[in-house]
Amino acid sequence: MIYRLGYAQLNVSDLEKSLHFYEKVIGYIKTKQEGNKAYLRAAEEFDEYSLILNEDKDNVALDHFGLRVSSEVALDDIKKKNEALGVEVEEVQDKDHGRVLKVATPSGHPVAFYHHSPQLNVYHGENKDVILPMRRTHLQNGIPPLRIDHMNLRVPSVNTEWNYWKNFDFSISEYVESADGNDKYAAWIRREPFTHDIALVHKQVASLHHIAYIVDGVAGVIKTADVLADAGYRDNIEYGPGRHGVTNAFFLYIKDPDGHRIEIYSGDYKRDLDQEPIGWTQEAYEKNGRLWWGAEVPESFKETTTINKNWMKEKIY
Amino acid sequence: MIYRLGYAQLNVSDLEKSLHFYEKVIGYIKTKQEGNKAYLRAAEEFDEYSLILNEDKDNVALDHFGLRVSSEVALDDIKKKNEALGVEVEEVQDKDHGRVLKVATPSGHPVAFYHHSPQLNVYHGENKDVILPMRRTHLQNGIPPLRIDHMNLRVPSVNTEWNYWKNFDFSISEYVESADGNDKYAAWIRREPFTHDIALVHKQVASLHHIAYIVDGVAGVIKTADVLADAGYRDNIEYGPGRHGVTNAFFLYIKDPDGHRIEIYSGDYKRDLDQEPIGWTQEAYEKNGRLWWGAEVPESFKETTTINKNWMKEKIY
């Protein structure tokens, strides 16, 4: 069983510049830095990291993202299901995650399935006092982000990609019909009882639109814009704040120094996985779905981040 | 598979008085009222209700609570598991939920397992415009509460009760060791990846300590106290605001006109079901667990709500 989105690895052109943005200004917490990679977590996460920044200036891209599964047995099951679907699975060992299954989805998105995830220690000092990860507010700076929430991926065919993911017990929370009715324009799919772990949206070229992090309420979203503008990153605030009709997200889209887009938002809503998907016609989507209220979507919003095309056969670290 | 806590039914002595408290002041939304019962939901819920107030002045108590399961097949499975455990299951039909399995847990807590749950319509008007349930803020009053979160139950033996619930794939997020090490003092157990759907805490007499609802951040918690005091219900604010060490809950405990306790809180944290439970010694719990900061626990906090002892064999509606 897949639990959830665990982490994403972004290839960046200049690690120092990226760390200034993510760590010093936004307030991600750096757990470790090894070679070209920095490992960052958000303030309420128990995992050691949910974002890996990998300096690789010739391949600025979404390197891959990781989905955490419930057990080693679940990994076996995922391997079998992929093979039954005719999807190639590469099994490797990763220092942090142990056994990892590498897969490229039908659209080519680079995915790592893993079970083991290094955890923060919660027992501190001689007396093994319990200190939860989020109880370090006196050391925080920036916003900070609280936890990773979802990836928004662009895919040439939403139905094709959905036909892959539904094998792994994903559920659609909301979707937008395509104009001709032969495909979907978009689908928000999830393993957790919120609106999405992954959004699939139509675009000819498979790519990453954004990674989303939850912050503390609408005030956390506004603080993001304030902190960025105050730190000299005003041009990195791309779009928002506003509210989407679909998923009810109160959003702000920002761009990192390489143009990777992060959605900063205050959470969506809770709804059981078995409930009927909520469907928007193209018309309804244009009217209220894309935007419940807010400024018009800027042209730049169509830009996306390249995905790693060498994911399979590539060494994972 | 059990999804989550679905609803609770409280028996109250005076429905009108209770509705004034819950609906007019706190801001619960009444979906329907039939006979002695009023059905209330919180603002972000898709279920028609999560709280039933049932006027029954001779049996002021927790009537029962409902756990929503993933399918009819899952109900079969739950029935079998109970029978294998030697726990009596009574199968009834409920107008709203269809097939319902009634069970009294080892400590006697009255539970209804059900799959079908009436849902709010999200398509509105001639054009079937999508309007999500929470997008009615112009009609809201009071706080309002956003969604039900958990029940806190008192049980004579935490281990005995846990030995029941673990058969249904519950996981412990945090627990407190008992002084003598033979039982637990408390365990927070969950089917969702947060800290708890149900809290089990030691008390000689099985009873209900509180039902918890999530509100919009710490400001929502403070607004609760303000709204209650302003409306003449200051004495119904029992304890808080403060922060628990266990579960990281920022809490306010209030009491309804019958003394049923509601916890108003701003949410806890997210952590996968398979992760090792976080254990507190009695000493650590006394030091930082019960209270991360805040005023001392008042004496009244030991009081609990009686549970319905006639749950089995009783008509469900």
Add this chain to the structure above:
Amino acid sequence: MIYRLGYAQLNVSDLEKSLHFYEKVIGYIKTKQEGNKAYLRAAEEFDEYSLILNEDKDNVALDHFGLRVSSEVALDDIKKKNEALGVEVEEVQDKDHGRVLKVATPSGHPVAFYHHSPQLNVYHGENKDVILPMRRTHLQNGIPPLRIDHMNLRVPSVNTEWNYWKNFDFSISEYVESADGNDKYAAWIRREPFTHDIALVHKQVASLHHIAYIVDGVAGVIKTADVLADAGYRDNIEYGPGRHGVTNAFFLYIKDPDGHRIEIYSGDYKRDLDQEPIGWTQEAYEKNGRLWWGAEVPESFKETTTINKNWMKEKIY
């Protein structure tokens, strides 16, 4: 001595429609309704009203605004100063304010100076219990707005208008130089130690740009957009949220059913009246002053509300 902006009277085309917008959706509290006029207050005000809606469909305009002065003696002083400046003063009696001095400023803005202002009763019940006006949260709906803050006026010459107001001990907090250096482009002027009671901005035709109300923090500003969109007033959200560099205002501009613009904002900053004005060059204003961050100013933002040209000689009620 002038204390502050006390109230504004807007002429509206349809009182019922306006009341739906201001009272039912935004959450203004109606104190009284007499003839064509409704008197509204914000939640933390002690004055009976700060906004008068006057149905006069042939003269949809800013009827006038009122400035509260410290005493009857202060009214004498203001009369003398106006006369010394050659500005006509008309002295009338108003049922609510008693003695009122009517003046049209050099640019023609319709002002009422008054001392007496009807106050809400704070002693309630038999025991004369003190209940402050803002302690009625259980009866509130909408956002609600907390208090009136300022008027933003358009004037053909900022310096000419400033030369009038400086006689009444106004102080400039911030200003923008004009391109040619002969006038100012804008000046924020105040009698209270915040950034402005009145903003003066250049436009050929004297008119009203907006009236501003303070809400509870950035969350209150966002709630405004949510409530409006949810109630079917999405098109009345004109611009924002965003932050101005000048005055540090976190803003949202909305339009009422007649197109009168209200700024909903979370407050500015405190600074003594004697401190040196903060000056922005045109260049600095274009770069960071108009907008610290946020979407581009929409074209519609140049539209303004007509001002009452018959203020002098007109009956006040």
Add this chain to the structure above:
Amino acid sequence: MIYRLGYAQLNVSDLEKSLHFYEKVIGYIKTKQEGNKAYLRAAEEFDEYSLILNEDKDNVALDHFGLRVSSEVALDDIKKKNEALGVEVEEVQDKDHGRVLKVATPSGHPVAFYHHSPQLNVYHGENKDVILPMRRTHLQNGIPPLRIDHMNLRVPSVNTEWNYWKNFDFSISEYVESADGNDKYAAWIRREPFTHDIALVHKQVASLHHIAYIVDGVAGVIKTADVLADAGYRDNIEYGPGRHGVTNAFFLYIKDPDGHRIEIYSGDYKRDLDQEPIGWTQEAYEKNGRLWWGAEVPESFKETTTINKNWMKEKIY
């Protein structure tokens, strides 16, 4: 004319320890440190400082507080008024404030009247870009506090002290009658149109109860408790959060390493200086005034900080 409370100087036993508390944990911004003194400001202040920490381990006390007046001429006026009242005035020069009038009030409270107050520069860089003091959020830590608000002083006779301050155009916003009706139990007095710059409360020995700082809304108050507990200062959280009936303050009282009490609160309300004071009988105060809602006042709340008895004749720096 007195404008407002400008700053307070606290004598502390260990400057390093105090700076850890105020600067590293709470988030005050240190402007300068000279000899035994550290000068701190809150995030939205234009003054270089509002809090001076002076290491003087033998005289841990409120050294004095400063009231800013509108001009040098206003200082002359204050000098004359004091002399007319038979109150000794000592005129000194202070490096930061220039001419300073030192006075001990009838109860012995040590006050400095001054006009000049060093201001933060708002023009930055080659282009003299305007950057307002609060637009440094990327460099903030802790809560942070936004601005100084008031002092709460204990005095043997409220009426005697009030009879002094009313000569300087202070106004009472709210007061509590004494039991016997011969004095007042407390009076909140102000020069700014909020509830108080100074609170006068009866106690046999003249002393300081607390200095209050405003933070960003109720969330800022709660963040204070979180940050303190997380940083190991849980025992420094003395009382709250709760809401006073008098002044409508949502409060949290904390104690610094020397036991000096700071009130962290989210602001009160605005009301003109000429309005009739709001009076509470002892009975009403006990019922709703001291506490609108919240936990009982702890015994420790009666403790106060000694005031400097050598203020007059002492060197100011």
